[in-house]
Amino acid sequence: MTNQSSAKDIADAVAARLSGNDLLELTAAISREVRLSGSAEEARSFETIKAMLDAAGLRTRLMHHEGYVSLPLKARIVVGSEELPAITHSLSAATPPAGIQARPADIGWNAPGPDAAEAVLICDGIAMHGLVSRNERAGAAAQIFICGELTHEMCVSAVWGSPAPEDFAKLPRTPVVSVTQEVGERLRSLIAKGAKTITVHAEVDTGWRRLPLLIADLCPPGIDGLDQSSAPYILFSGHLDSWHLGAMDNGSANAVMVGVARELAKHRPAMRRSLRLAFWSGHSHGRYAGSAWYADEFHHDLSTRCIAHVNIDSVGGQGATVLTDAVAMPSTLDCGARAIATESGQTFVGSRVVRAGDQSFVQLGVPSLFMALSEQPPSDTLTSRAFGGLVAGSRTGGLGWWWHTVADTLDKLDAELLERDGRIYGRTLADLTCAAVAPLRPDRQAEAFVTELRALAELCTPWFDLSGTITLAEAASRALTALEADRRRKPDESDDELRKTSDAMRPLIELAYAGSGVYAHDAAIPLPAIPQLALARDLGKLDEAQRASALVTLRRRRNYIDDRLRAVVRSAAATRKTA
Incomplete structure (x- = not known):
């Protein structure tokens, strides 16, 4: 150019x-x-x-x-007559003035087992929200994370942005604190010597x-x-x-x-x-x-x-x-x-x-x-x-x-x-x-989407048919490849042409990365490619009744994806026609 x-x-x-x-x-x-x-x-x-x-x-x-927002204030752990320093975390639950007292369950780097219920879980690592949520599902009463030489401040909620009314129930329900490796070793020593309960105190200014x-x-x-x-x-x-x-x-x-x-x-x-x-x-x-x-x-x-x-x-x-x-x-x-x-x-x-x-x-x-x-x-x-x-x-x-x-x-x-x-x-x-032509590659975005969709189709065959969706994705890829070839032949690109090219690509990005549509924010948890069809990855693990129910959701989401792919084809064709 x-x-x-x-x-x-x-x-x-x-x-x-x-x-x-x-x-x-x-x-x-x-x-x-x-x-x-x-x-x-x-x-x-x-x-x-x-x-x-x-x-x-x-x-x-x-x-x-x-x-x-949630500002951690102070935290401590009490074992018998000994008090151990700790920090608490953003969007952790606060404890009542007397703290939360329960028996300890030390899981280290492992996943919690049956003894996690109603226990103070002791974990190695950093208080990441995925681990906090996992421990809550196991029934933990409180959580202690043992870090390295220093404690790491963390936000322990996966709710993205400020919570809507329906999101408050998804916020952490347990107090979460962290200690240094030195304090963690002392805590484990006290437990090894016979401590039967731990009391966790956490104060958080949230609002x-x-x-x-x-x-x-x-x-x-x-x-x-x-x-x-x-x-x-x-x-x-x-x-x-x-x-x-x-x-x-x-x-x-x-x-x-x-x-x-x-x-x-x-x-x-x-x-x-x-x-x-x-x-x-x-x-x-x-x-x-x-x-x-x-x-x-x-x-x-x-x-x-x-x-x-x-x-x-x-x-x-x-x-x-x-x-x-x-x-x-x-x-x-x-x-x-x-x-x-x-x-x-x-x-x-x-x-x-x-x-x-x-x-x-x-x-x-x-x-x-x-x-x-x-x-x-x-x-x-x-x-x-x-x-x-x-x-x-x-x-x-x-x-x-x-x-x-x-x-x-x-x-x-x-x-x-x-x-x-x-x-x-x-x-x-x-x-x-x-740059005269914006250095974006809608054709590459489309090619990647087709590849991801084909891989997903292999996982869900024979229970769920994505062949029609693949055909539409391939059509979208061809349309954006042709549009990109037109862009690369031009000496420059007008604002209107760039907006139209961007509009043609947008649905593919939404479909590839967002699971909740264009008006919502997904939680801060790992999402697979094409998250609206995430259920399709597990069809082989479900029993017959569960699979039938999952297919109801998948058919509806497939319809949405198909419509979005048709929009890509239409938008790319219209952009080339007016260019």
């Missing part, structure tokens, strides 16, 4: 100006205070970033909304709070602001709230957002598409309350104009040398791979977009790229074992032993790695905003 070199020139210029030391200075300014969601300290950090972006010439808007949300727009010439425009845009987002000082999580990411925006603003005349920065609250203490509210409040805008979502979280950490496995979609993989290869020489494989990290827009069909870009190599440490692969692929060892702890301070950042990560984001955003 005729202007790909100019887009590359801009990417080179933006990347060259991003300095690790400058990004460290920005991080220091942002992470001076603990930024609990809805707190005065967090509000000051929002104002600091707003002033930075105002000075860079972006059009900013600081808005507020109600969000349901509705007024949360800030900062939007900052950088638009091409001729567009005064996105709110007065119908132009497509790229969303670049990260959370500002933190556990403790949160220099890496997420101060370093916020610094990169500001740094990239400052440098890209110098090339505004060459921009083809607008960039919208979004800084969320409620990520750490409300299971992505900010981004979920934004998805609901601006549903139509996002589902008609947002052509890509680039997320950033916890970049530049010491030892974060793995760049192969960050999340991506087939439609965005190439864009990310180019930037990563240029700055690191690594080959980006990508991982499936997971239900984590403010991925609040997949149900709207928004292509997504990145979250935690750089991670630690796998190791045999307790922390690596506990959260390796949590936010990306299985070849990673997590975000560092200091993640979600009091030790997440400025000294845990590496200036060279922060510069590398910043440059990768700078190149990615320059490519998305400045």
